Structures are given as structure tokens and as C-alpha cells.
Amino acid sequence: MKNHAHSSTVTRLDRSRHAAPQVFERLREMILSLELTPGTVLSRTELANRYGLSQTPVRDALMKLGEEGLVDIYPQHATVVSQINVTSALQAHFLRRSIELEVVRTLAEQRNAALIAQLRETIARQTELLDLKNYEQFSLLDQAFHRQMYEAAGVPQLWDLVRRLSGHIDRLRRLHLPVEGKTMAVVRDHAEIIDAIEHGDVEAAQAALRKHLSGTLNQIDQIRTSHPNFLADG
Known part of the structure; x- marks a missing residue:
């Protein structure tokens, strides 16, 4: 303590x-x-x-x-x-990935032009923050991007469920966000997801989502090295 x-x-x-x-x-x-x-x-x-x-x-x-x-x-x-429980983070990631793979499938099949415009606006606002290193607002917009997809897919309560279970992985992501190139990667991933949805390409949308959600977990060893007292394996 x-x-x-x-x-x-x-x-x-x-x-x-x-x-x-x-x-x-x-x-x-x-x-x-x-x-x-x-x-x-x-x-x-x-x-x-x-x-x-x-x-x-x-x-x-x-x-x-x-x-x-x-x-x-x-x-x-x-x-x-x-401490940030890595086991809990991995389980939250598993749940979120499972749900969002179906969310982007639904959206790619719908190809809702109004939603696509809304999501691109969120990406544009994130892009404006890249040079400001405003990680707090960037994180809020990241959450808004995903929440908009859940709502458009008709499963807003599942977003609430995911949020309640994501405290540990959210903290991992917050530790990872200041790493050089991370925020740019998030914006790029979001754009790839929306491009695939706009083209109705389910496989491409799901592949882009998988890559997007796995970014932080692939860096756990580096995060642990930088913040040894913050993480626990659980």
C-alpha cells in the first residue's frame, strides 16, 4: 500500500x-x-x-x-x-472480442450510411487530438466509437455489460496509450473497420477488429516492465 x-x-x-x-x-x-x-x-x-x-x-x-x-x-x-489483474483483463478481452465480431458483422451487412458518417466524425475528432496528447479525451472518443457501433447493432445493454467488466483491461490500455505510435494505430484501426463496414466486407471488418482489440494485450510484457508494481497475474 x-x-x-x-x-x-x-x-x-x-x-x-x-x-x-x-x-x-x-x-x-x-x-x-x-x-x-x-x-x-x-x-x-x-x-x-x-x-x-x-x-x-x-x-x-x-x-x-x-x-x-x-x-x-x-x-x-x-x-x-x-493492481491490474491480467487474468481479468484477458477474460474481458475475450468477451468484448466475441461480441464485437458479431457487431461489426451486423453493421457490415446493414451498411448504414448515417452510422458510417457518425463514426467517421468520431475518428476525425480523435485525429485532432493526436498532436495534443490529450489521452483522456482520446479515450472517451474511443469508447464513444465502440458504443455507437453497439447501439447501431441494437445491443446497447451489451455495451454496458462490457464496460462493467473492462476495468482491468481499460487500465492496461491507458498505460499503453502514451507509447509512441499507439494513438495513431487506434485511429488507423478505426478507419479500417469503418472502410470494411462501408464496403459490406464482413471478413475484412472482423479482421480489422481483431487486430484493433489485440494491440494492448500484445504489449503486456513491455507494460509490465515499465510499471512492475501495477500488474498482477491473478
Whole structure:
């Protein structure tokens, strides 16, 4: 265990919504972006003070993060941001690849011009970020690209399922994103997927998707070398 997450500033929540889901969403985002790195101790008292809450909604948020494997909860002791579990990452990848191969098949058979234009716009926005090294916004657009495909294929709830199970592989991808050439490869892969969908070429769309989703997993050894304390085999 290492540093605590400190903040003396009270973070305002939307009082029209329940507090626990908002705390969960904010902490999850901070963990996935690596603002809260593996090993960071999360104090229930400090979090309650930060969000201006009692400890009950904070406890509920931490328990939900624990269910996703993003924190380790030691009763009566501490809650710690978990290491990135490689086994969990591999299983999340398997699930996502299995679903998205069928998603791109469906889209290639449909060849929806409005969707293709929407996806190209997302790619264009990602391209604008390449020189800015704005990895956070780039990641959000990456998620938007894939979510748009799920929605167009008529399976938006499967996107929600994949997101819930992808915390470990999302953190691996976030570690990999700053590597030279990675963001450009993501944009290139997205363009190849859309080109194949536009041409109705199912095999090409699936091949481009397989290559796209495997990029980070092919670099696990290098990521482990660069961040030895962040990864666990599980």
C-alpha cells in the first residue's frame, strides 16, 4: 500500500441524484484514468469529507468498486486501489472480442450510411487530438466509437455489460496509450473497420477488429516492465 488520495476541496454532487452512484462513477473514472494508481489508499472519512456526505454512500460506492475488482477492501483496515489483474483483463478481452465480431458483422451487412458518417466524425475528432496528447479525451472518443457501433447493432445493454467488466483491461490500455505510435494505430484501426463496414466486407471488418482489440494485450510484457508494481497475474 502506498499514498492516500488527498483532497481538501469539497466536490459538489448533483443533489437530484442519489449520492452513492455519483461517488462510484467519479472514483471509477479516476481509477480507470490512473489518476488513482494501483496501491492508492482510499480513506472513507476523507472521501466523505470531499463529497460532503455521510460515510454510508461512500461505503456503498467502494463496495461496488470492489465488486468490479477495482479496489481491494480490507475490513476494519483500508480500501486500496487494486493492481491490474491480467487474468481479468484477458477474460474481458475475450468477451468484448466475441461480441464485437458479431457487431461489426451486423453493421457490415446493414451498411448504414448515417452510422458510417457518425463514426467517421468520431475518428476525425480523435485525429485532432493526436498532436495534443490529450489521452483522456482520446479515450472517451474511443469508447464513444465502440458504443455507437453497439447501439447501431441494437445491443446497447451489451455495451454496458462490457464496460462493467473492462476495468482491468481499460487500465492496461491507458498505460499503453502514451507509447509512441499507439494513438495513431487506434485511429488507423478505426478507419479500417469503418472502410470494411462501408464496403459490406464482413471478413475484412472482423479482421480489422481483431487486430484493433489485440494491440494492448500484445504489449503486456513491455507494460509490465515499465510499471512492475501495477500488474498482477491473478
